[in-house]
Amino acid sequence: MPWNKIYQLYQELQRYVGWTDEDARRVAAVAGLVEPHVEGLIDDFYEEIDRHPEARKVITGGAEQIARLKQTLHAWLRDLVAGRYDKDYVSRRWRVGLRHVEIGLSQVFTNAALSRLRRGLVDILDQTWPGEMSDLLATRRSLNMLLDLDLAIIEDAYQSEFSQRQQRSDRLAAIGQVAGGVAHELRNPLNVVKTSIYYLLNTRAPAPEKVKQHLERIxxxxxxxxxxxxxxxxxxxxxxxxxxxxVLRDCIQEVLELNPLPEEITVTVDLPASLPRRMPMLPVPDWGCRGRP
Ligand code: HEM
Incomplete structure (x- = not known):
């Protein structure tokens, strides 16, 4: 799905749950409270994975991978309470779902792990809250909404990637079946041709009507x-x-959205001003191009 569509979906979900800038401010205000406890939360996250063979089995790179994953989770948690829930934030969340499909992790473990993280975060707030109870309750509510939104995006990414892969593998299976059928259908006539050619090449002075019969058969x-x-x-x-x-600029934009590049790559589109706004007649693929005027 193109990033702007994913972001639109996220904004719609924000409206659905009633998320406001005030919620973003409340969550961002607890970054300092959470940070000293993050290491503990992360250790707990991976210790729990270790107790569940179905979850543990996707970690195939040993201690080195766990160390990398811990950093990834730390970045995810920091991002969660950074207060910026823009397009980049949403695309990072979407990528979690994609990556989990790639490694073959069942979505149920992400749901369970998120529930555990949620409990850990709420416990930290409860135990360290310096202010009024009403503010604590409001912050908890904001944090819960944010986690629900994260989970919705991760899960949506997971489902759409999963079903795309399923469709691809169904298509490959269908192609395999067709190829098998075609091989079978071609082998029969080829065998008959081979037999007739063998007869024509190896029979001394074959009768003309026999030759004709074999040529007609071929x-x-x-x-x-x-x-x-x-x-x-x-x-x-x-x-x-x-x-x-x-419209070339829109078309380039769409291609970039459909094929996201790693964050460290910046694309500069520098089209000469003399270029006509509408490019005359470029081939447009079947799926279309938003750049169509
Ligand atoms: C709250 C739940 C979870 C969150 C927020 C989360 C977050 C992430 C993130 C941010 C990434 C990196 C995505 C990228 O490449 O851009 C990732 C990848 C990964 N996650 Fe999760 N994850 C969760 C649950 C789990 C669970 C339960 C497992 C179980 C083992 C798991 C295993 C992995 C693995 C193996 C990778 C690939 C890491 C690599 O590239 O080596 N995750 N996850």
Whole structure:
């Protein structure tokens, strides 16, 4: 899903749960309270994973990977209470779901782990809160909303990546079946052709009507193989790109959104001012391009 769509979804969910700037301010205000206890929360997170073989099995890189994961979780927690819930924040959350599909972690463990983290964070607030009880309750509520939003995005990413992979593997399985069928359909006529050629090459002075019979048989079998191949290429025909005038800048933007680059890479789009706003007739693929005027 393009990043701007994901961000729009996040904003819609924020409205749904009633999230406001005041909630963001409240959560950001507890960063200092949480930070001294973060190491403990993270250790608890990984100790618990170790008690559950189905969760533990996705950690295949030993102590080195756990050390890296601890840093990742620390960054995630810091981000959580940094008070900036913008497009970049949401894309980082989305990536968690994608990564978990890649490593084969079942989403239920993320839900359980988040529940454990939530409890840990709430305990820290309860035990260290310096102010009024009413403020503590309001902050807890904001934090819970934020965690729910995080989980919703991670889970949505997980589901959409999971189903895309499922569709890809179904397609591959279908292609495998078709290939098997085609191999079978082609092998029969080829065998017949081979037998007739063998006869023609190795029979001394074959009768003319025999030669004719074999040549006709070869011709029929070639026709059969040709029909199999035509049926296959009709089945696999790709949509022909359509020529459309496009707004190049929008098109580049869309391609970048659909193919996110690592954060450390910055893309500068520098189009000469003399370039016409609408580029005449570029081939536009079947899925379209927002750059279409
Ligand atoms: C609250 C729940 C969780 C959060 C917030 C979380 C967060 C993250 C983040 C931020 C990443 C890095 C994503 C990226 O590459 O951009 C990640 C990757 C990963 N997570 Fe989780 N995670 C959670 C639950 C779990 C659980 C329960 C496991 C179970 C073992 C797990 C195992 C992993 C592994 C193995 C990776 C790949 C790390 C690597 O690249 O070596 N996560 N997670």
């Amino acid at each position: 011709d029929r079998q070639i026709g059969l193989a040709d029909r199999v191949i035509t049926a296959l290429s009709d089945f696999a025909r790709l949509p022909v790109p359509e020529l459309q005038p496009v």
